[in-house]
Amino acid sequence: MAGSIGDKYYDVFLKYRLWLCNQSDEGILGDGRFELLREIERTGSLKSAADNLNISYRKAWGNIKQAEELLGFTLVIKQRGGKDGGSSQLSTEGVQLLAAYDELREDFDQSIKKITKKFFNKINKNGNK
Amino acid sequence: MAGSIGDKYYDVFLKYRLWLCNQSDEGILGDGRFELLREIERTGSLKSAADNLNISYRKAWGNIKQAEELLGFTLVIKQRGGKDGGSSQLSTEGVQLLAAYDELREDFDQSIKKITKKFFNKINKNGNK
DNA sequence: TTTCGTTATGTTCAAAAAAACATATTGCAA
DNA sequence: TTGCAATATGTTTTTTTGAACATAACGAAA
Numbered sequence: 050m051a052g053s054i055g056d057k058y059y060d061v062f063l064k065y066r067l068w069l070c071n072q073s074d075e076g077i078l079g080d081g082r083f084e085l086l087r088e089i090e091r092t093g094s095l096k097s098a099a100d101n102l103n104i105s106y107r108k109a110w111g112n113i114k115q116a117e118e119l120l121g122f123t124l125v126i127k128q129r130g131g132k133d134g135g136s137s138q139l140s141t142e143g144v145q146l147l148a149a150y151d152e153l154r155e156d157f158d159q160s161i162k163k164i165t166k167k168f169f170n171k172i173n174k175n176g177n178k
Numbered sequence: 179m180a181g182s183i184g185d186k187y188y189d190v191f192l193k194y195r196l197w198l199c200n201q202s203d204e205g206i207l208g209d210g211r212f213e214l215l216r217e218i219e220r221t222g223s224l225k226s227a228a229d230n231l232n233i234s235y236r237k238a239w240g241n242i243k244q245a246e247e248l249l250g251f252t253l254v255i256k257q258r259g260g261k262d263g264g265s266s267q268l269s270t271e272g273v274q275l276l277a278a279y280d281e282l283r284e285d286f287d288q289s290i291k292k293i294t295k296k297f298f299n300k301i302n303k304n305g306n307k
Numbered sequence: 308t309t310t311c312g313t314t315a316t317g318t319t320c321a322a323a324a325a326a327a328c329a330t331a332t333t334g335c336a337a
Numbered sequence: 338t339t340g341c342a343a344t345a346t347g348t349t350t351t352t353t354t355g356a357a358c359a360t361a362a363c364g365a366a367a
Contacts, residue, residue: 057271061206061249063282066195077190096343105326110345120190127344130334134342142186146301153192153297160289168282172275225313234356239315256314259364263312 056173063165067157077119078150082112086139086147089113089125095137185302192294196286206248207279211241215268215276218242218254224266 053059068079078086088098099109117124124143129135139147182188197208207215217227228238242254253272258264268276 057251058249060200061198062200064197064199068193069190070193071189071191094343106344107327107346108325114345120187122186128334129332129342129344131343132335132337132341134335135333135344137344149297149300152300153293156293156296157194157290160293161286164282164285164289167285168278171278171281223313235314236316236357237355243315257364258312258314258362260313261311261365261367263365264314264363266314 058173071119077116083150085109089137090139093136187302200248206245212279214238218266219268222265222267
């Protein structure tokens with residue numbers, strides 16, 4: 050929340066986005082894709098993950114593939130065929146990267162809180178309404 | 179830089195974007211627009227600012243207008259006509275907001291450094307190459 | 308009262324991103 | 338040996354975004 054009711058910046062919020070990219074500035078993984086990895090880990094299926102996150106299978110699959118191509122290694126081990134049609138699970142690298150990202154995100158959020166508070170205190174301060 | 183040569187994540191970089199938005203998630207001001215404000219403050223002209231930043235006047239003007247509409251107050255005091263055709267300068271609010279954002283950005287950058295380092299140390303650590 | 312450079316704004320074109328559609332492949336189990 | 342459900346991909350359509358184009362209004366100074 051930006052400030053108190055009546056503040057000049059009452060309806061203003063500070064947001065941020067984090068992502069990994071390569072030197073050519075091509076996006077590798079951001080919040081959305083990490084969430085997808087998390088859901089694959091949880092459900093054991095790319096399709097279920099996509100369905101649960103309300104994105105098309107086509108898009109989910111393409112996102113994972115692109116990330117893997119840019120990284121140069123596999124994040125998701127995929128199997129097709131079989132009685133259930135197939136399944137997916139995170140590779141060791143995928144598990145580790147996801148865990149590291151979760152921690153990163155937490156540290157980030159934590160760190161941002163006081164900075165944000167300082168910012169809104171400053172722009173909402175008296176004489177500025 | 180992500181890590182040392184040979185690291186698994188050598189060509190991976192962490193980036194982030196900061197911006198202000200309202201409750202409806204409409205973007206108000208981000209890095210680009212703040213840079214525009216800064217250039218207007220410096221040059222005293224929206225046109226000069228746009229030219230210097232290599233964006234069209236049309237776009238620069240629209241960006242400022244949208245930000246002002248969402249905020250509900252003026253960021254840039256614009257005058258047209260006159261011997262020089264017109265001029266623009268930041269309002270008191272504009273000056274204050276820009277200053278606060280500059281400080282915010284600095285705090286943010288500072289705070290992010292060690293978090294980033296920790297992240298890459300983790301994912302690049304031995305046994306993970 | 309004409310000129311000039313800037314602000315002001317509608318409109319149209321082009322490019323990029325995302326969504327939608329369509330179809331093939333795989334391999335266990337019945 | 339057929340059916341099934343999930344993975345694998347190419348193609349087309351739609352949406353979004355941004356760039357480009359065009360043109361009006363303004364007002365001090367010459």
